[in-house]
Amino acid sequence: MDTFLSPEFWLAVGQIIMIDILLGGDNAVVIALACRKLPAAQRTKGIIWGTAGAIVLRVVLIFFALTLLQVPYLKILGGLLLVWIGVKLLVPESEDEHSNIQASDKLWAAVKTVIVADFVMSLDNVIAIAGAAQGAGGDHQMPLVIFGLLVSIPIIVWGSQLVIKLMDRFPIVITVGAMLLGWIAGTMIIGDPALKDWVPTMPGDKPGTSLVLPVWHYGCGIAGALFVLAAGKLMASRSGKTE
Numbered sequence: 040m041d042t043f044l045s046p047e048f049w050l051a052v053g054q055i056i057m058i059d060i061l062l063g064g065d066n067a068v069v070i071a072l073a074c075r076k077l078p079a080a081q082r083t084k085g086i087i088w089g090t091a092g093a094i095v096l097r098v099v100l101i102f103f104a105l106t107l108l109q110v111p112y113l114k115i116l117g118g119l120l121l122v123w124i125g126v127k128l129l130v131p132e133s134e135d136e137h138s139n140i141q142a143s144d145k146l147w148a149a150v151k152t153v154i155v156a157d158f159v160m161s162l163d164n165v166i167a168i169a170g171a172a173q174g175a176g177g178d179h180q181m182p183l184v185i186f187g188l189l190v191s192i193p194i195i196v197w198g199s200q201l202v203i204k205l206m207d208r209f210p211i212v213i214t215v216g217a218m219l220l221g222w223i224a225g226t227m228i229i230g231d232p233a234l235k236d237w238v239p240t241m242p243g244d245k246p247g248t249s250l251v252l253p254v255w256h257y258g259c260g261i262a263g264a265l266f267v268l269a270a271g272k273l274m275a276s277r278s279g280k281t282e
Contacts, residue, residue, distance in 0.1 A: 051172055051183050052186060054171040054219065054223070055168050055171050055172070055184065057219060058164065058220070059164060059168070059188065074089070074149045076149075077145075077149055081146045084146060085150055089150045089154060092154040093154050094188050094189070096154060097165060097168075097188060098184065098185055098188060101165050101168055101172070102181060104165050104166060105169050105172060105181065108173060108227075111232045112231060114170075114228060114230060114231035114232075115228050117170065117224075117227055118170070118224035118225065118227040118228035118231075118263070119228075120166055120224075121166055121167055121220045121221070121223055121224035122220070122221060122224045122266065122267055122270075124167070124220055125217040125218070125219075125220035125221045125224070125267035125271065126217070126267055126270045126271045126274060127271075128213055128216065128217040128220070128271065129213065129214065129217050129267070129271025129272060129275055130271060130274045130275050130278055167220055169184075170223040170224070171223055172184045173230070214268065217267050217268070217271055218267055218268050219264070220267060221263035221264040221265070221266055221267030222261070222264040223263070224263045225259035225261070225263025225266075226256055226259055228263070229251055229255055229256060230256075235249070238252075238255060239252045239255060240252060
């Protein structure tokens with residue numbers, strides 16, 4: 040019960056939900072394209088089962104990601120990947136990346152298409168969510184990952200189109216989301232085991248553990264968020280000039 044009363048837990052859950060909504064726009068498009076030829080009576084089933092299967096697969100991937108992020112230098116690589124993803128969110132896309140998604144008039148064929156496509160497209164979600172979960176610390180990383188993803192299912196299934204419209208109408212939503220990825224990237228990188236001898240730490244909650252000093256943790260998070268914002272705006276302006 041103490042886990043659910045922890046502010047770190049709810050902060051991480053909020054981050055996971057926002058990440059899944061923000062990076063789930065592509066997934067919503069995939070679901071719509073894969074299920075568009077299903078009979079009306081089966082379309083909702085295809086969306087629900089496809090999304091549920093994709094979420095379960097993502098939980099498995101995140102489990103391995105949480106383990107792998109303990110390996111030196113992988114947090115640095117994951118953080119750099121998140122920075123790139125955050126920057127790309129701020130640069131307008133010029134081509135349709137979903138034109139090769141095939142629709143099917145068979146329920147389970149459509150579900151399979153959704154799951155396979157989501158697997159291919161989930162690297163950004165997995166790294167970002169694993170980073171948010173690690174930010175909560177403690178022994179409740181996987182429970183909050185599962186809880187956050189379960190909460191996000193109805194949002195993705197029933198609210199994805201609304202969220203996409205909100206993003207179109209209020210671009211600040213995308214900007215904040217991109218900066219969130221930069222924040223997570225910065226806090227991931229500074230916590231990489233390879234940097235432990237160079238980064239000031241303090242004793243952790245458990246004997247033998249240590250935590251990055253808050254001023255370094257939050258400082259790197261702010262630096263990551265500002266870097267993504269600046270780099271994204273710069274690339275967007277250059278992209279606009281070349282069109």
